[in-house]
Amino acid sequence: MNIFEEKESKVRSYCNSFPVVFSKAKGSWLHTADNKGYIDFLAGAGSLNYGHNNDILKEALLAYISQDGITHGLDMYTDAKRQFLTAFNQHILSPRGLDYKTQFTGPTGTNAVEAAMKLARKVTGRTNIVTFTNGFHGCSLGALAATGNQHHRGGAGIPLPGTTRIPFEDYADIDGLTYFDTMLSDNSSGLDKPAAVLLEAVQGEGGLNVASNAWLQRLETICKKHKILVIVDDIQAGCGRTGTFFSFEPSGITPDIVTLSKSISGYGLPMALVLLKPELDEWLPGEHNGTFRGNNHAFVTAKTAIEHFWQNDAFEQHIQARSEQVTKTIQTALNSFPNIFVRAKGRGMMQGVESINGDIAGDIASLCFENGMVIETAGPNDEVIKFFCPLTITESDLAHGLAIFLKAAEQVAAEQTRKAS
Structure with a gap:
């Protein structure tokens, strides 16, 4: 372990919670060099669906x-890119009635968000982007300006302009959309008319906050009324994580721009996309580029994942069954340990349980790790325990991990009772 302490920057974070050296991984399991197994309820922060x-x-x-296929292609035409675009259109976009052009950005989610914000500003000629409380969109400066978390914002070292934040649904019982619509309709409100709104339909790092279908529909109506673009950041919530390929599908809205990354490659390989309505494609050649926007290995695995998992609804049915399994466990925890848990959060295989504070959630996550499970916390105070296992997890593996969680919760609840007595 000394080499990591001596030579790696202190910016590392996940290894602080999981201080072992992993050497192999398969399915829903991680293994150390001495072959100790850990069930994975982190899944590369959603990159390993x-x-x-x-x-x-x-x-x-x-x-x-x-076969010596192209590895690095910039944005040149390749067989691998053609096959990915064909599969993506045939199995994902067309069946959902979506007509988008695909932009390949640098291979990170934050780069896709940067591109989406730049495009919205270019197309509309406006500069302001409206974002939402507890949103997380990345750590490069533009995406960070749209991010609410003060810990991440504090790392910028400079002011983060260009955005206006409004309340997400159910934020402190404030009707953010009425506020937004009223401000847009009042010439003296002081709100610069935005180029776009940028949001997650299910907020990941922000604590698994879910925008209802009605709220998303209302937001889309307001934006159409005021000629504002809607950007959905589906980097963590997309690719099946919430039960459907896109998180916004149940609402029936059609975003103007969608960002995808994390599990779009299917194999944990770096890849990111911006989906944009054809009429918005006003980019000049090379206006937003990146050396690694042509990861052909990622195109290969992405195409294969789409063809294998998304040809019919069988995979969605599997996700639904495993989601119900998680939901039942969360309800058991809420009923059994009311002294440490507050409420259920999230949707699909992006669920969690809110603890009374971050210390409780952290203690539970630490006990889970001691007992062979990798699981993280989320939320503004790390108070939400986040169940984020691979979507392909078997019923028995999921039950094993959920049992570890319940055992840890029981121990922490008992300790809290002891302290209170």
Whole structure:
């Protein structure tokens, strides 16, 4: 462990919570060099929706590499890109009635968000972007300006202009959308008319806060009324995580721009996309580029994942079944340990349980790790325990992990009772 302490920056974070050296991973499991297994309820922060080293994706990637397929292509035309675009249109966009152009950005979510914000400003000629309380969109300066978390914002070192924040649904019982619409309709409100609103339909790092279908529909109506673009950041909530491929599908809204990353490659390989309505495609060649916007290995695994998991609704049915399994466990925890838990959060396989404070959630997560499970917390005070296992997890593996959580919760609840007596 000394090499990490001596040579790696203190900016590292996950390893502080999980201080072991992992050497192998398969499916929903991580293994150390001495072969101790940990069930994975983190899944690369949502980058491994199809699990570690999925055999189908791995075989496609190995075959492509063995044939000396293009690895790095900038934005040149390649067979791998063509096959990905074809599969994505055939199995994802067309069945959902979505007509988007696809922009390949640098291979991180924050780069996709930067591109989406730049495009909205370019198209509308306006500069302001409206974002929401507890939103998280990345740590590069533009995306960070749209992010609410003070810990991350504090790392910028400079002011973060260009955005206006309004309350997300159910934030402190404030009707943010009425406030927003009223401000837009009042020439003396002081709100600069925005180019776009940027939001997550389910806020990940912000604490698994869910925007209802009615709220999303109302937001879209307000934006159409005032000619404001809607950008949905589906980097963490997309690719099936909330039960449907896109998190916004149940609401019936059609965002003007969508950002995707994390699990779009299917294999944990770096890849990010901006989906934009064709009439918004006003980019000049190379106006937003990046050396690694053509990760052809990611195109291969992304295409394979789409063709394997999204040809029909069987995978969505699997996600629904496992989601119900998680929901039942959360309800059990709420009923059994009311002295430490407040409420259920999230949707689909992006669920969690809110603790009375961050210390309680942290103690539970630490006990889970001691007992062989990797799980993180979320929320403004890290008070939400976040169940984020691979979507492909089996019923038995999920039950194993949920049992570890319940055992840890029981221990912490008992300790809290002891302290109170």
